[in-house]
Amino acid sequence: MKVDINNALTVFSGLLMVVGAIYRLAQVEANINTRITRLESTINRAVDDLKDTLVDRLNFTEKKLDVHLTEYTEKKLFAEYRHNATDKIVEHKFNRLGGLIKQLAGFLNKESGFILRDDEY
Numbered sequence: 001m002k003v004d005i006n007n008a009l010t011v012f013s014g015l016l017m018v019v020g021a022i023y024r025l026a027q028v029e030a031n032i033n034t035r036i037t038r039l040e041s042t043i044n045r046a047v048d049d050l051k052d053t054l055v056d057r058l059n060f061t062e063k064k065l066d067v068h069l070t071e072y073t074e075k076k077l078f079a080e081y082r083h084n085a086t087d088k089i090v091e092h093k094f095n096r097l098g099g100l101i102k103q104l105a106g107f108l109n110k111e112s113g114f115i116l117r118d119d120e121y
Helices: 002-112
Strands: none
Touching: none
């Protein structure tokens, strides 16, 4: 009979050890799953923060770009205006100089018979 009680205790203690091992494995698995969940939430929070920061920076950069484009357009228009005014002044001076040359050529031709070699005059 002793052998039967010894075998029963051995089987019973073996079953308890298997149940204990299963319980411990379940605890370890739950701990791992909890850590994974915390890590996922932390990563998701970090990604959301980075996304918000990136969106804010892109909006700020877009506004700065719009300001610079507007400033560039205004400077370009002003430069074209100034360039056009300079062209008009140069054209006016050139026309006056051309008229003066024609007058001088006429005077020199009349007084001394001087003839310009250019076909235009």
